[in-house]
Amino acid sequence: DQQVKQNSPSLSVQEGRISILNCDYTNSMFDYFLWYKKYPAEGPTFLISISSIKDKNEDGRFTVFLNKSAKHLSLHIVPSQPGDSAVYFCAAGIGSARQLTFGSGTQLTVLP
Amino acid sequence: EAEVAQSPRYKITEKSQAVAFWCDPISGHATLYWYRQILGQGPELLVQFQDESVVDDSQLPKDRFSAERLKGVDSTLKIQPAELGDSAMYLCASSSPGASYNEQFFGPGTRLTVL
Numbered sequence: 639d640q641q642v643k644q645n646s647p648s649l650s651v652q653e654g655r656i657s658i659l660n661c662d663y664t665n666s667m668f669d670y671f672l673w674y675k676k677y678p679a680e681g682p683t684f685l686i687s688i689s690s691i692k693d694k695n696e697d698g699r700f701t702v703f704l705n706k707s708a709k710h711l712s713l714h715i716v717p718s719q720p721g722d723s724a725v726y727f728c729a730a731g732i733g734s735a736r737q738l739t740f741g742s743g744t745q746l747t748v749l750p
Numbered sequence: 751e752a753e754v755a756q757s758p759r760y761k762i763t764e765k766s767q768a769v770a771f772w773c774d775p776i777s778g779h780a781t782l783y784w785y786r787q788i789l790g791q792g793p794e795l796l797v798q799f800q801d802e803s804v805v806d807d808s809q810l811p812k813d814r815f816s817a818e819r820l821k822g823v824d825s826t827l828k829i830q831p832a833e834l835g836d837s838a839m840y841l842c843a844s845s846s847p848g849a850s851y852n853e854q855f856f857g858p859g860t861r862l863t864v865l
Contacts, residue, residue: 647790670759670851681754681841681856682793689851727792731852736781737806738854740792 641665642730642742647699652749657715659744661728664709673702673713676725685726686713703726718748752776753856756842762863769829771860774823775844781805783854784817784827785841798826807820832864 643662651657660669669690674682688702688711689694695702701714715722728741752845755774760834763769777783780801783792794817797807801824819825829836839861843854 642792644792648777672851674851674856679759679858679861681756681843681858682851683856687851687853729792733852735853737783737795738852740794742790742792 639664641668642664642728642739642741644726644728645742645746646744647742648747650747650749654717657713657718657722657746657748659713659726659728659746661711661713661717661741662709663711663730664741665730665732665736666709667732668739669733670692670697670731671702671704671711672729672731673700674727674729674740675705676723676727676743715746718728718746718750723748752855754842754844754855756840756860758860760828760861760863762865763832764865765834768828769862770829770865771827771840771842771862772773773827773842773857775825775842776846776855778843779846779855780822781845781847782825783843783845784825785843787839787859788807789827789838801859805817827832829862832862834864835860858862 664714672687673685676682704711729738782795782799784796787793798805799819839859841859843856
């Protein structure tokens with residue numbers, strides 16, 4: 639049973655436009671969420687996080703939105719750059735357990 | 751900048767052989783994780799250490815996998831015997847007790863191919 643789902647395996651976007659990556663979860667106990675970026679032959683790197691008490695967190699070109707009622711979060715990248723081309727993983731955690739549950743990832747390709 | 755170190759980066763082995771992976775977490779990070787990532791899927795937790803103690807190894811196939819972190823610093827993950835289905839990326843991650851949202855720092859991984 640996948641508790642964190644990324645239903646789009648891939649996404650292509652033109653350079654300069656907005657990239658929107660989506661993530662759905664089923665466990666209402668999750669109280670924080672993270673996005674990771676992964677380049678080939680490298681480990682995932684942390685990008686941005688959000689607590690369940692917030693509905694938006696912004697860091698430069700990256701913004702994460704959380705809709706708790708829909709159990710849905712999204713990552714917006716504006717403007718998209720070719721260097722953003724990577725696999726993006728959504729992850730969720732429950733504070734006391736100090737564990738993360740990952741989605742299956744979305745391959746973002748930003749076309750020049 | 752501090753990084754999680756893993757070795758080897760690539761390992762090719764034959765079925766039924768033994769393999770071992772090593773991880774050195776970021777200094778001061780008490781929590782260490784081993785994940786397995788199959789192509790097209792997200793990382794799946796195999797084992798979690800807090801210092802030298804195992805916190806969770808419920809997803810570790812204990813008939814063939816073992817993990818240790820004897821001095822609470824670096825860690826070794828072993829597979830014996832390796833099976834074809836073990837081909838995957840093995841990732842090590844660590845986190846600091848003070849991390850607000852359990853931000854985990856990952857190493858570059860070990861790509862295992864079992865022939």
